[in-house]
Amino acid sequence: MTIDFERIKRELPIKEVLTKYGLLRDLKQRGSQLYGPCPLHGGDNPQAFNVSLEKNLWNCFTHCRGGSVVDLLMALEKVDVREAGKLGYEMLGVEMKAGASSPSGPRPLDFTLSLDYEHPYLKSRNIDLGTAKYFGVGHCDRGIMAGRIAIPIHDDRGKLVAYAGRAIDDEQPKYRFPRGFSKNKVVYNLNRVRASSAREIVVVEGFFDVMTLYRSGIESVGLMGSSLSKDQRDQLLSLEQRLTLCLDGDNAGRRGMAKALEMLRGGRPMKAVYLPEGLQPEDFGSNYLREILS
Ligand SMILES: [Zn+2]
The missing domain is CATH 3.90.980.10 (DNA primase, catalytic core, N-terminal domain)
Structure with missing residues (x-):
């Protein structure tokens, strides 16, 4: 089943989540802001943690960054975005329609191919x-x-x-x-970048873009095309790193950029890098890539 993350962000107040976890009593309210020591990393800075009740966003200035109510659930429960979504639904009292659709991701293969890496x-x-x-x-x-x-x-x-x-x-x-x-259920290379210490992840179209960027010391993921699906968006938003969008410099890529930025808006700060007409990340040398993407 698909989880409507936007609905959770809209309808589930961060304050309610903090109350439920017994964390509200350590925070103080000033206007439409809550602040106090961070309940996530446990530091003693009395101003580290902030919640905007109006925007329903939170922030930890010293350690944990911040984000939406879904990000908070992920951080509190140490779960992925989907599990956090399920928790959000539970708190909202939304019924999970079991069996309405097949499990969201593709099934694992039970074989591996033996390949020539030096072709x-x-x-x-x-x-x-x-x-x-x-x-x-x-x-x-x-x-x-x-x-x-x-x-x-x-x-x-x-x-x-x-x-x-x-x-x-x-x-x-x-x-x-x-x-x-189905390509739109998976983000290529997401599993590797999730574990990486890079602060920034570049979102590109193709496999070879990802591999070229990796050679240049830049971590990236591939959409396997120019359009971002909803499943891919949710997976991207589950990453803790900053995202930079850099699709191909052609019409499809530009359209894809516009649509993806729209879909990701509100999720977190995003950067967009537009490539010259007819070019894709793979076409650039390491130095240039590092320069435009950093
Ligand atoms: Zn913190």
């Missing part, structure tokens, strides 16, 4: 051996991905859910996905 095609795309191994990307010589570069795709818990097969010549389609696999 010339990878070198032609500037993917060195270390990067190929890190992403598990290589040439496949049998099965439905035979003759293609197979790119393993993991869900946000790190379970392998599909391989994308990139043609190495003019063969169509350019990318082949397994039957039944």
Whole structure:
């Protein structure tokens, strides 16, 4: 089932959550602000934690950053965005419609492909051996991905859910996905960046953009296309890092940027980087990428 996070943010007051967790008594109210020591990291700075009752947003100045009521539930319960959403629904008394739809993510694969990480095609795309191994990307010589570069795709818990097969010549389609696999349920590389210490995550379109950025020391995730789905949005908003949106410099990319910014607005501070016409992150050198994305 889909969780309407916007509704939770709108209808569930942070004050109510703090009350429920017995944390309100340590806070003081001044106008439409609550403030006090941070109940999350437990420091003793008496001004560290702030809540805007009007905006229904919270902030910890010393440690934990801040965000919406959903972010607060995630921090309090140390759960992912979906679990926090379920808790939010519980507090709002919203019925979870069980069985209304299949489990949201794709099912894990029960096999792995054995791949050649040193195929010339990878070198032609500037993917060195270390990067190929890190992403598990290589040439496949049998099965439905035979003759293609197979790119393993993991869900946000790190379970392998599909391989994308990139043609190495003019063969169509350019990318082949397994039957039944839905790209819009997954954000490529999210599982790895979630654990990273990077403060900023760049959101790009393609697999090779992600790999190129990684070689330049920049952590990124891929939408596997130019449009952000609702599931992908929720997954992006579950990241603690700052997000920078950098889709391709073509019409589809620009349209995608506009729509994604609209969908992510209010979730957290966002940066948008627009690339010159006809170019994608993969086309740039390390220094330039670091400069425009930092
Ligand atoms: Zn804190």
